[in-house]
Amino acid sequence: MNLRATPQTPTFRGWAVQQPRVRDLACRPYGRFLDYNGAVAYAPPERSDLAPLPGSMPEPFAIAIDGPAASGKTSVGRRTAELLGFRFLDTGWMYRAAAWAALRGRAALGDEDGLIALAEGLAFDFVLCGGEHRVLVDGADVTDRLKDRVVAGASSAIAAVSGVRRVLVARQRAIARQGPIVMVGRDIGTVVLADAPVKVYLTASVEVRAARRHREFRAAGNPVSYCQVVSDLMRRDKMDSERDDSPLRPAGGAIHVGTDGVSVDELAQKIAGVAARAGWKS
Ligand code: C5P
Numbered sequence: 001m002n003l004r005a006t007p008q009t010p011t012f013r014g015w016a017v018q019q020p021r022v023r024d025l026a027c028r029p030y031g032r033f034l035d036y037n038g039a040v041a042y043a044p045p046e047r048s049d050l051a052p053l054p055g056s057m058p059e060p061f062a063i064a065i066d067g068p069a070a071s072g073k074t075s076v077g078r079r080t081a082e083l084l085g086f087r088f089l090d091t092g093w094m095y096r097a098a099a100w101a102a103l104r105g106r107a108a109l110g111d112e113d114g115l116i117a118l119a120e121g122l123a124f125d126f127v128l129c130g131g132e133h134r135v136l137v138d139g140a141d142v143t144d145r146l147k148d149r150v151v152a153g154a155s156s157a158i159a160a161v162s163g164v165r166r167v168l169v170a171r172q173r174a175i176a177r178q179g180p181i182v183m184v185g186r187d188i189g190t191v192v193l194a195d196a197p198v199k200v201y202l203t204a205s206v207e208v209r210a211a212r213r214h215r216e217f218r219a220a221g222n223p224v225s226y227c228q229v230v231s232d233l234m235r236r237d238k239m240d241s242e243r244d245d246s247p248l249r250p251a252g253g254a255i256h257v258g259t260d261g262v263s264v265d266e267l268a269q270k271i272a273g274v275a276a277r278a279g280w281k282s
Helices: 073-084 092-106 112-121 149-158 162-176 188-192 206-219 226-242 264-277
Strands: 062-066 087-090 124-129 132-137 181-185 198-203 255-258
Touching (some): 062 073, 062 264, 073 264, 092 112, 092 132, 181 188, 198 264
Parallel strands (some): 062 181, 087 181
């Protein structure tokens, strides 16, 4: 499929665009993002033939959001991206995808070299389908499987492997170079996008985080107990904040925002305001 922009090619924020073809996986270009108006912005760095129109490369601008599990990063990050017309990437999905693939037998959890090779071989597509963010791994929509408790637990163990982080961080940076983005995770402001003009560290009480995650599990038909959710969260917090490589911690200069009892809209407006003060012009 030739996605080179021609004079007739519609553009969105300076990028060659094409209507989404998410069902047509055989045609999927890798590194694709669907944008909020249903257009697709392409430009994987490896494919110069997919480059945006000369001189029209959108300037990168990153909003880095970090925080512990279930602190509201995804909802707030997604809403902020919608408000500003930015792309959105939840980097947790990448670690979960590696864990999911490993649990399906593609590498043993204790085999670091195997896990690194696995991470290198994963092909990601991040798509927006009917207003919902979905992740395709090797062409298959695995979004719902990545929400599994066992996958979440294994992802924290895999995320402690430096070689896996190196592979996934390189991909995250390549995506950020393609234009404005809200990226959420544990090490975005400290490592992945340490130069981001906007850094936010979200916090919430364990009770609120556990209640949030418990509700999500229940809605998905998972009968896990509230106490199990609390214990899972605390175990993951400990692993994420005590690992040697890129532990969870607030970046220098990050604004600290508590999400307990504050609406997603309010938080997103606040972050959009910080972006405007940091120089973002919409
Ligand atoms: O955010 P989420 O719960 O989906 O992340 C799953 C796991 O991936 C986290 O517990 C953490 O161990 C790891 N992770 C990470 N760095 C990121 C994002 C996620 O180490 N930037």
